[in-house]
Amino acid sequence: MDQPKSEVTAKCGNPWCKTASSDQLSLCAACKQARYCSKPCQKEDWRNHKLFCKHVTSNGASSASLDPIQYYQKIAPYDPKAKSLASDIGLALPGPNDAFPGFTMPMRRLVVTGKDTPENTSLLFGQNRAGPLDECHKDARLEALLRPPPGSPMYVMAKSMGYDENCPPWTPREPSATEAQKIKEIRDMQETIRRHMGSRGVSNITNDDMRDILVSNFGNRWSVVMKVYQDALNAMDQGVGL
Template identity: 40%
Template sequence: MEERVRSFNKLPRPKQTPSGLPNHWVFGVCHVDLHPPGDLVLAVQPQSSYLLQGGPAQILSLGTGPDKAEAIIPCLLDAFITGGALNPMARQPTDPPPFAPWTWSTLDPEIAEAVQDGLRNHGIRPELCQVGICSAEERDILETARARIFEMLLPAVDHDLPTTVDQGDSTRCHGCGMSRESFFQPLKKCARCNKAFYHSKECQKKHWKQHKPACLPLGNVPDLDAYTYYNSRARADPAAQALMRSLNLGPPPPHGGIALPLRRLVVTGQDTSENMQLLFGPQWERHIKEDHETARIECLLNPPPGSPSHVMNAWMDDGSLIPSPRPATEAEQQRVKKVKEMQALIQRRIGVGKSPSSGDMQAILANFGANWSTELATYTLAKNTMDQGVPSGGYRA
């Protein structure tokens, strides 16, 4: 261990990576069914998704945070000393020389504290004995990186994983059979039966044919999309009707769209899970979760006159209701901040009150390098909620 510490402390520690991005890394531990099974320490640079790996080792089965930290630290240091290569001799001449992080963070506060203490005890340079807690977005990036490396390891992964997981067992993904310790995101329940668990939507879709016969509510609760539920079940539900009246909606007309009720729920802060179910059905999250999230962010941004969103929403915000949206969650605050930063980029390029062209969009997204596609949704939301000089009535609902 002493030699590891010496080698790590000798590494250069630039404030930026060789590609010019912030030298910040997020690390975590995941289980993989190798021969024999073990745990990998993965570290990813969020803005580039560049991945380093250390291990395998026995980590997650250890009892206490300090014990896990003592197993994590050698793997973490090795990842940076070798540049992430399991075999240092496999490094390519084009690979950047190894370097230490400027800052780093992890997922679990308990592990962060234990790793901090362990680094300090082993004599790691003091400025790196501070381990932060990663954001939800960084956790998503780490999970994406994990999925990528698992694809590479697939030939070595144990193919004797259980092909059938018992209903209600939350310790394994019911699709691929891998344990929940293999993922950086918690397993998610099947929204229909609440008895099957999956690590991703893709895995759930692949497993649907096998799971369908056991998905309990299918026999007596039809899976209605939000539009159909609003125009059929909600029309006949007294509680839903009372909610509609409170939103100045009245009974939905035949084939009425859902943009208006969704917008009014959000604007008035009544978009609780219970109310969403009343109007859009028990499967509303499955069908319109993204629409709801976008409506929330739009409302929190409060688009100014001259923005496409302001003009498009004018017919829904007819002055009959007092806006009082629910306070933003921490994740929503981060997304609002990100949208405003994108708006600043757009305005610096084209000025205020102007509409960006497709060429402007390409130039702005080029700032994000290979990750430009992940910023496209943010760009679209930023553009639609900023003043572009759109006249009142310039858009039709």
């Protein structure tokens, strides 16, 4: 191990180290980023550190094939840029023994803080972002732009899961033209639902109401707009409590 040029009072990079802190930490000779208080600690942490170490020494080439789950759990928690980004958006990155928490929380934090750029997404999830991660991003963008009110299923779900605990203020990016059109369709559907329900209120909506709304307003196209109806209803105050 190479000695760092300056002494740093910090924890050893081995999460199982029994030493609280040390002012004589040594750098991993390969990646020059992880610090350890002793050779035994470095050896004990190698199984956990090796993917990130190879990621650094290969300039990202070794991690290019990792799926987003592996990257989020094995690379992002040790990457200084990813850790800085996580701190900015109030996100706790997973520890070595933590189960994968799902894409929703980290993606939601990127979206609501307006930091969901391709570069930032790659810092947390790597380059292989197609599939579920793209869908998660679309869903998070939709919810952030809709800003569901208290009493709506979307709001209550996020609240119950703690998605917005310790979250910075919401500053999502402005909608694209495609997103703006989708939001308009949902808002129009919400108004259609309100008109149909009248004095009964949205909290009393039933499956019969759903069928009447869709068939009466969209005829044979009712199945095409089902997703719009579901998004619209889930983003409306229905008096749902925690």
